[in-house]
Amino acid sequence: MTAARRTGGFLRDNALGLAFLAAFLVTLVGQALAGCAEFNDQLAVGGFAEISVAEYVTSSDFAVDVTENWQSEYLQFFLYITATIWLLQRGSPESKKLGTAGRGTDEEQRMGPHATPESPAWAGARGWRQSLYSRSLGLVMGTIFVLCWLAQSVTGTAAFNEQRLRDLQAPVGWAQYVASADFWNRTLQNWQSELLAIASMVILSIYLRQRGSPESKPVGAPHSATGVEAG
Structure with missing residues (x-):
């Protein structure tokens, strides 16, 4: 080749x-x-x-703008990954089939003795390795969210204080900034948009289609078809 x-x-x-x-x-x-x-x-x-x-x-101004967006995106991923373990939505391809809420059996998840030769090594392991790997996606997404949130709070404090110094005002500490309206305004305006996007995708995918996309049910699938039922 x-x-x-x-x-x-x-x-x-x-x-x-x-x-x-x-x-x-x-x-x-x-x-x-x-x-x-x-x-x-x-x-x-x-x-x-x-x-x-x-x-x-x-600069801290650029860093805070970047990290505040990143933390909201990874919050979206973390919440969606973990919420869809237990919460279902009839008719949505973004949901598991009705009646399948929960983590599933080892056989369904191809874990432990049910792992295949093609399975990741830790899927067939025992103890903490299997437990860690079986939650690794949510843990990594949640960790990235927390780290980005902390980075936003630190860089936001620096940017906020730079503006205060230009306005001849005294700087504030990290804890004081995290409790401020500026921090939570920046944070919540991103969170609400991400949560709206998730809700929109879950609900609109019940009734609307996109031919060829794995995020959509087949064009002719009934509105009530849920999760892998759509296939």
């Missing part, structure tokens, strides 16, 4: 992840450029000198 064919196969087999990673980088660069321009406009109004893009992307 030639290098070109191997590269083409890799790109084809990983197109979804690579496309979204590329789009992420493009939008992150766009955010940096637009954010820098807006920040310099604010500095100009206050009579301060402009900063470069490099200075802006290493």
Whole structure:
């Protein structure tokens, strides 16, 4: 197999992840450029000198804008992954079949003695390794959310204090900022949009279709078809 064919196969087999990673980088660069321009406009109004893009992307203002979005996204993933273990939605392909709430049996999950030769090694393990791996997706998503939330609180404190110093006001501590309206306004405006997006996807996918998408039921599937019933 030639290098070109191997590269083409890799790109084809990983197109979804690579496309979204590329789009992420493009939008992150766009955010940096637009954010820098807006920040310099604010500095100009206050009579301060402009900063470069490099200075802006290493500033607390840029960091807090990025991390507050990241934490809300990973909160969405964490809540959706864990909520769908127990909560069901009749007619939605985003839900498990009705009557299947819960973590499932070891046989259904191909764990322990029911693991196959193709199963991940820790799926067939015993004890803490199996327990950890069987919850690893939710744990990682939840951990990333907490870390992004902490990063938002720290960078938000720094950005908030920089603005206060420009306004000749005394800076505040981390705990005081986390209890402030500015922090919770930033946080809750992201959380509410993510929760609305989840609810919209769950409900609209009951009645609407997108041909060829794994996030949609087949076009001719009845509205009442739930989860894998749609297949």
